[in-house]
Amino acid sequence: KNDKPFIDLISGIAVSNVGHCNPKVVKAIQKQAGKYLHQMVYGEFVQSPQVKLAKALVETLEGFETKDKLKINQVYFTNSGTEAVEGAMKLAKRFTGRPEIISCRNAYHGSTQGALALGEENFKRNFRPLMPGISKITRNQLSDLDKISTKTAAVFIEPIGGESGVIATEVDFMNALFERCKETKTLLVFDEIQSGFGRTGTFWALEKYGFAPDILLSAKGMGGGMPIGAFMAPAEIMGVFKDNPILGHITTFGGHPVSCAASLAALEEVQEIIKNENIVAKSDLFKQPLVHPKIKEVRGQGLMLAAEMGDFNFLKKVIDRCIENGLITDWFLYCDSAMRIAPPLIIKEAEIRKSCEIILSDLDSIN
């Protein structure tokens, strides 16, 4: 039935952080749409929605410095997450003059041919040749850091691995990675496309580590439901795109004024939500009741959670039953044994209780 209500536990995916059709986002879209839509491509006109959003993004990073004690103060807007990854790879190669890039096993960074090359074999196999020069490290395995060398342009890492099934990067490992990148003058790139914009309970997941990467990536929840992404870096790094060739990276629609206006409203809403609603408490409201012989663990931070069931066939039945019972959930690209729990950050306590009741009763009803 079309009018059946659903509770959304995935936010399509990690996009609707401020809820669906958030009134402030809708208003910002309407206001900007009434003023102007697309203008020019190469920055001929300074567009205030872009400038305001870039300023607000940079302000969210106040107090965090890169390994070279620089501040992230420039933003390049894209249309999507994968494009932010592509831009960052080009920037790292151009800045360092090095050919190799490292990513983590089981990481998902996007589906275009560069970003896909950073991902896992089963997604790449039928699309070769992809971008060469990629190698892998295992998250939280200190001995793998030796693979980072003076040939490595950049290491791409998600502070919390999303599609690997919500796997946290331990503080000790992140510190050692930071030091290794400093030693080898390799750029450290944080992909916060999924973990950013309040998803883990702080504006960025990087806040837990206390430092900034050399390049930070955002998308998904950034647009409040509109398409937009970004890669951000200190001017000292981003500046290399200005010459040889001039216009080192180009996009026609990246930073569309309507998307930027929506994104600024979403950013301000996320800041309000973090201030006024206890995301960690909401996380616990999921973690505490979800105790069941079939649930091996509920892991994650804030509202970026995974309920591990250990088996895809069983999990698929539970997910199908949840959807029948009005609860939208799914699994992860590289972890098909865990249920994704990533609702809009504005989810109410009563909705969390109801969601847990549905999951538990579905677990009981399936053999």
Ligand code: PMP
């Ligand atoms: N990086 C991460 C961590 C992601 O989760 C995703 C999308 N799942 C992407 C990049 C790609 O983003 P998009 O789908 O907007 O290209």
